[in-house]
Amino acid sequence: MTVPPSAYAESVLDLVELIPPGRVMSYGMIAEYLRDRTGRGSARTVGTVMARYGGGVPWHRVVSSVGRLPPGHEDAARGRLEAEGVPFRGRNVDLAAAQWWPDA
DNA sequence: GGGGTGACCCAGT
DNA sequence: TACTGGGCCACCC
Numbered sequence: 001m002t003v004p005p006s007a008y009a010e011s012v013l014d015l016v017e018l019i020p021p022g023r024v025m026s027y028g029m030i031a032e033y034l035r036d037r038t039g040r041g042s043a044r045t046v047g048t049v050m051a052r053y054g055g056g057v058p059w060h061r062v063v064s065s066v067g068r069l070p071p072g073h074e075d076a077a078r079g080r081l082e083a084e085g086v087p088f089r090g091r092n093v094d095l096a097a098a099q100w101w102p103d104a
Numbered sequence: 105g106g107g108g109t110g111a112c113c114c115a116g117t
Numbered sequence: 118t119a120c121t122g123g124g125c126c127a128c129c130c
Contacts, residue, residue: 027111027113042113044112046112047110048111051111064111066113068111072111
């Protein structure tokens with residue numbers, strides 16, 4: 001935390017913290033939501049932000065659009081998600097069942 | 105001010 | 118089913 005996250009990065013982290021246990025959001029969904037709220041961002045940018053500042057939020061609740069887990073952290077993410085009751089489909093998260101969207 | 109770097113996404117092969 | 122190429126955009130040097 002020697003370096004505070006940028007304004008956009010904070011928006012991403014703030015949203016990720018709202019994701020309830022047992023649910024997940026995809027990078028693309030986060031990007032779309034923040035695009036309405038802040039007017040900027042894209043799936044690619046969200047991924048970059050998570051790679052840099054994801055350590056302070058439940059990063060394991062953020063997956064790709066097909067339920068794929070972040071490279072290099074697949075085992076750690078899988079363990080935490082299973083502990084929260086997130087349904088899996090083979091190696092990936094079952095998005096159809098675990099996908100979440102903020103009410104407001 | 106210009107260019108490179110990604111924990112991405114989609115469509116086509 | 119798995120791989121490739123092009124588009125995408127904030128951040129860092």
